[in-house]
Amino acid sequence: MTDLLGEKDKTPRTARGERTRRALLSAAAEEFGEKGFHEGSISGITRRAGCALGSFYTYFDSKDDIFRALVADMSGQVRDYVGPRIAQARDGIDAERLGLLSFLEFARSHKEIYRIIDEAEFVDQAAYRTHYESTASRILVRLREAAARGEVSGEPDEIHAWAIMGMNVFLGLRFGVWDDSRPVQEVAAIANALIERGIGSGGRDGNPDNA
Incomplete structure (x- = not known):
């Protein structure tokens, strides 16, 4: 689904999706907490979360x-x-x-x-x-x-x-x-x-x- 500006709404629509998003945020806290923003990476986040790279982009556009x-x-x-x-x-x-x-x-x-x-x-x-x-x-x-x-x-x-x-x-x-x-x-x-x-x-x- 997209909003009026043509941007995709990445809000989880299922309990499973919310769990995945939560896992990514928890992994990001570990990644950035340990390495900092600039040294931290999306691959590091997905590895910690046990998620595929595609799952990351389902909920987030970028590292920022x-x-x-x-x-x-x-x-x-x-x-x-x-x-x-x-x-x-x-x-x-x-x-x-x-x-x-x-x-x-x-x-x-x-x-x-x-x-x-x-x-x-x-x-x-x-x-x-x-x-x-x-x-x-x-x-x-x-x-x-x-x-x-x-x-x-x-x-x-x-x-x-x-x-x-x-x-x-x-x-x-x-x-x-x-x-x-x-x-x-x-x-x-x-x-x-x-x-x-x-x-x-x-x-x-x-x-x-x-x-």
């Missing part, structure tokens, strides 16, 4: 195409892993602790995510920005909902969301990828104390006028 899809897929995996755990939070501040804790867990079992997302900055700038902008947007929504419940002081700003995300990203790199020996609960608790003292309902709101 599957890399772009992989960045979006990994971003979605993080969201889907973290989301249900955050839903169990006692309050807005605890939600950020659980968010970091679950992200550390994810990073430890998917260490390739850092190389893939970092390379996206140079391979596909739009996918790279979308990954971080959507993550920060979800954090900001949580903060504003917490503020409405009186769990966060002041009026949460985009800066708060990006600051928390930035902290999480580098803690994930240090304690998820480089060294996974420290308990994730401890890392998350220490980091969360900074948030609680900074924007918690009993702390300051991050406004310099209140310093």
Whole structure:
């Protein structure tokens, strides 16, 4: 089937097709995570996935195409892993602790995510920005909902969301990828104390006028 622009729709239409596409994405994560985008190859991906070359082109147009899809897929995996755990939070501040804790867990079992997302900055700038902008947007929504419940002081700003995300990203790199020996609960608790003292309902709101 083709769309109005004459391009073929490569969305899987069967459960088997979805399994094949998933196998290719998982193989791409291994290939690019190990070799990087430029050294990784379509043949390497299909070999890892146990698929024929023709199966690759059934679902993806090129190496760039599957890399772009992989960045979006990994971003979605993080969201889907973290989301249900955050839903169990006692309050807005605890939600950020659980968010970091679950992200550390994810990073430890998917260490390739850092190389893939970092390379996206140079391979596909739009996918790279979308990954971080959507993550920060979800954090900001949580903060504003917490503020409405009186769990966060002041009026949460985009800066708060990006600051928390930035902290999480580098803690994930240090304690998820480089060294996974420290308990994730401890890392998350220490980091969360900074948030609680900074924007918690009993702390300051991050406004310099209140310093």
